[in-house]
Amino acid sequence: MSGIVNAISAFASWLLSIVGKAFLALWDLLTDLCVGVADLFFTALAALVVSIPAPDFLTSHGLQSAFSQMSGDVLYFLGVFNVGPGIAMLGSAFAFRMLRKVVTLFQW
The missing domain is CATH 1.20.5 (Single alpha-helices involved in coiled-coils or other helix-helix interfaces)
Incomplete structure (x- = not known):
């Protein structure tokens, strides 16, 4: 059984x-x-x-056209003060901040 x-x-x-x-x-x-x-x-x-489509004000103007209209003295001081790398550093810091927020699902 x-x-x-x-x-x-x-x-x-x-x-x-x-x-x-x-x-x-x-x-x-x-x-x-x-x-x-x-x-x-x-x-x-x-x-x-x-x-x-991108708006017209974004496509018609850019940093290259803004820097090409500046005089030589202003461009010299922009180079001495490293404004170009500074703008790149600010952009990468902002991108890192947004990536950090996305990865942590907007909790941090």
Whole structure:
């Protein structure tokens, strides 16, 4: 009698493990599906942002045109005071700050 109970118990545990594995496989499928949908959404959002044209005031003026209109004395002092590398350093600091905020999900 105990042999039959042991066989039924072994079969039940095997069946439970199969159901558990099927549930895990279904869960993995659903998470992959969610990741795929999010990827499609963000790809479409990126395409939408890229399709927005730049405003005219951004395309007609730039730092190169502003620096080319300055006199030689002003350009000399801009070079002595390292304004170009300073602007690059400010830009990289701002980019690092924004990246840090994105990586920590705007919590820091």
